[in-house]
Amino acid sequence: MNLLPSGICFYLSVAICRLTAEVDASWWYMGTLGSQVMCDNIPGLVNKQRQLCRQHPKVMQAIGAGMKDWISECQHQFRNHRWNCNTTVREHSLFGRLLLRSSREVAFVYAISSAGVVYTLARACSQGDLDSCSCDPTKKGSSRDSKGSFDWGGCSDHVEHAMRFSQTFVDAKERKERDARALMNLHNNRAGRKAVKRFMTLECKCHGVSGSCSIRTCWLAMADFRRTGDHLRKRYNGAVQVAVNQYGTGFTAAHTHFKHPSKNDLVYFEDSPDYCIRDHESGSMGTGGRICNRTSRGMDGCEVMCCGRGYDTSRVSRTTKCECKFHWCCAVHCRDCQQQVDVHTCKGQT
Incomplete structure (x- = not known):
């Protein structure tokens, strides 16, 4: 088995998919012996990760269950692009050989997955899972914001705890390797974690006579993960191509006219393939069979998406809601109507 050279191989590997989809949930309640056996048989973990896996089996379960959320967000962000964050079950990792490259797409995968671990773990803490x-224990007593004083209450998401655990677990292998690729992964992992914290908001409830809001009770809450995804997508657009500095401890811009990367930027080493054709070595799935928009001039347009190969058109029947009527007081009744629509799909490579 060709193991990924990544600190996130645990939850990008086939093993974690099996862990969350096939292993009976009762395993998590078998005690220390059960968790030790399972953690010792997950390929690609370094000793620190195995130790944390044994000590925190429910945390590992939460991280595994949260995979679908950040994968779904990744696919949403790139739904109209040649590379659409597609996954495969035929490889030893969710993204196949793509992760062996050092491209900007890989930078995004590391950042969004690192952010996903933080978000999933903080949410599990707040929900008492x-x-x-649990909730952030430092948010107690009184404080102030631009609207005046307030009392801490409710349940503030404990993002700091989630970030610390994520850093310890996810970064463990990178800190052991300490080569150029490890530096890249560590940087993008950190950018992902910081993105979650960036969008925490203060939410409050008012108390007082007739809604006067003379007293406020507030807590810090994570924003919807979509905001993190949108932010990292913008960072992907402005990702900085870098080279390792002469000391091997950080980065310099790969070209003199490029800016020096900040801690919030995504960084990458090598150019991306065009993702037009299926190429096992580069991890490209190609765009053959992808749906495209015939009238669009953007990335989702047939000319761009199909890389000039042309497209096929088929007429399909879709069921839509129609003739909707509002019924007093509180219901809308619709009919199911059949609609014939043209679907355009990219031709495969010849």
Whole structure:
């Protein structure tokens, strides 16, 4: 088995998919022996990761269950592009050989997955799903914001705890390797974690006579993960191509006219393939069979998406809601109507 040279191989590997989809949930309650056996048989973990896996089996379960959320967000962000964050079950990782490259797409995958671990773990803490954490214990007493004073209450998401655990677990292998690729992964992992914290908001409830809001009770809450995804997508657009500095400790811009990357930027080493054709070595799935928009001039347009190969058109029947009527007081009744629409799909490579 060709293991990924990544600190996130645990939850990008086939093993974690099996862990969350096939292993009976009762395993998590088998105690120390059960978790030790399972963690010792997951390929690609370094000792620190195995140790954390054994000590925190419910955390590992939460991280595995949260995979679908950040994968779904990745696919949403790139739904209209040649590379659409597609996954494969035929490889030893969710993204196949793509992760062996050092492209900007890989930079995004590392950032969004690192952010996903933080978000999933903080949410599990707040919901009381884990014994090892709960709400943020530092948010107590009184404080002030631009609207005046308030009392801490409710349940503030404990993002700091989630970031610390994520850093310890996800970065463990990179810190052991310490080569150029590890530096890139560490940088993008950190950018992903910081993105979640960036969008925390203060939410409040008012108390007082006739809604006067003379007293406020507030808590810090994570924003919807879509905001993190949107932010990292913009960082992908402005990702900086870098080279390792002469000391091997950081980055310099790969070209003199490029800006020096900040801690919030995504960084990458090598140019991306065009993703037009299926290429196992580069991890490209190609765009053959992808749906395109015949009238669009953007990335989702047939000319761009199909890389000039042309497209096929088929007429399909779709069921839509129609003739909707509002019924007093609180219901809308619709009919199911059949609609014939043209679907355009990219031709495959010849």
